[in-house]
Amino acid sequence: MKITTDQVTSCLERVMDPELGISVVDLGLIYNILIDGNKVSVDMTLTNPGCPMAGMLAGGVEQALREAFEGADVEVSLVWEPAWTPERLTESGKAQLGYAP
Numbered sequence: 486m487k488i489t490t491d492q493v494t495s496c497l498e499r500v501m502d503p504e505l506g507i508s509v510v511d512l513g514l515i516y517n518i519l520i521d522g523n524k525v526s527v528d529m530t531l532t533n534p535g536c537p538m539a540g541m542l543a544g545g546v547e548q549a550l551r552e553a554f555e556g557a558d559v560e561v562s563l564v565w566e567p568a569w570t571p572e573r574l575t576e577s578g579k580a581q582l583g584y585a586p
Contacts, residue, residue: 488520488557489520490520493553493554497510497549497550501545503542504538505581505582507578507581509542509546510575511575512532512578514529514531515528515529515546516529516530523556524558525554525557525559526559526560527559527562528564529542530563530565533569539563571584
């Protein structure tokens with residue numbers, strides 16, 4: 486089975502930030518998805534570098550990918566550049582957080 490970026494994104498839409506109850510995709514935390522054969526690499530960030538949920542969020546992303554793509558080589562990296570800003574929120578994320586249009 487060939488893994489696609491859309492499949493990875495769809496999988497990650499089910500990984501929720503435990504404090505906000507919004508997916509890591511809608512929060513704009515997923516910066517890059519690279520697929521090379523059976524290897525899935527994801528670069529993600531957090532809303533702030535001191536986030537106490539860092540391990541839980543990155544672990545949740547890794548676990549979701551391993552479950553969805555059994556046997557795939559999964560790598561999740563936390564990156565800090567560029568820094569996360571609210572502009573990274575999807576329209577759905579903005580609506581869930583009550584941002585005015």
